[in-house]
């Protein structure tokens with residue numbers, strides 16, 4: 001489920017900047033990330049594909065025939081500069097998607113650039129629509145400069161600017177999220193709400209440290225409170241004695257992971273594929289395992305007060321069987337409804 005959005009409404013230049021941001025010099029627009037597109041084609045086209053009934057291939061002229069809007073948007077880059085009140089002309093993402101007819105299964109949207117590394121970024125479809133994502137070709141009355149993503153870029157208001165893709169060529173609708181370039185490679189936060197300072201997936205670590213931890217799949221003994229691991233492949237993770245309160249592992253591949261002795265209070269494991277993982281002596285109080293695959297998991301010696309196992313949705317069952325191990329103390333700590341569910345395995 002996409003998270004509810006609790007950012008304030010789009011702000012004007014007179015409202016305060018998000019925490020930790022500074023104004024860019026007047027009239028300046030820093031250039032960040034890739035500096036140029038791949039050599040542009042003769043005719044720039046935008047493709048809309050994936051989970052849509054009617055895939056589209058639009059030229060810029062066709063795109064401009066959709067209802068045009070002009071919006072003043074505040075840019076907030078994760079590297080702490082902000083440029084408020086940028087006047088953007090373009091079309092609403094919603095108006096582009098309408099004729100493509102997204103299917104009900106489409107929950108995420110991914111944008112891909114015409115660049116040598118096919119740079120990409122993604123977000124929940126509901127957020128992209130609700131935040132009024134625009135596809136923009138004109139800024140402050142002049143055509144969008146090539147170094148800023150011209151002829152066409154996406155701009156997602158109320159998100160750090162790495163969610164706004166330069167040189168947009170492809171929009172893909174997805175059932176499961178596919179992390180974008182910065183989110184995957186550099187540990188940038190996958191929600192990226194500047195009002196909540198969601199800069200890095202683990203707020204206490206630098207992006208290099210997060211990247212190293214993810215690459216080596218070694219969280220052992222580390223302080224990774226609130227780390228957001230969604231979209232990362234973490235089978236075989238070593239998270240022994242790690243501090244992972246509030247960590248988010250929803251839907252992650254996590255088979256054969258070791259969480260022995262870890263602090264996982266209120267961690268989110270909904271939909272995680274945890275086959276053969278071990279939680280011996282871990283604190284999983286308040287943790288959510290609804291819809292997870294728990295075959296072969298060992299919860300003996302874990303502290304289970306307030307943990308959830310009952311599936312939320314009938315079509316996303318929690319997979320528990322005789323190979324899922326609990327001890328009597330653990331079972332006794334569960335709330336009655338949870339205990340009945342777990343015992344019936």
Ligand SMILES: Nc1nc2c(c(=O)[nH]1)N[C@H]1C(S)=C(S)[C@@H](COP(=O)(O)O)O[C@H]1N2
Pocket residue numbers: 029030031032033034077078113114115119120147148149161162163164165166167182
């Ligand atoms: N294609 C592409 N889009 C991208 C990036 C990139 O490297 N390649 N970087 C992102 C980041 S981190 C930022 S802050 C903004 C920068 O846009 P600007 O150079 O127009 O300021 O673009 C985003 N979109």
Ligand SMILES: [Mo]
Pocket residue numbers: 032077078079161162
């Ligand atoms: Mo950025």
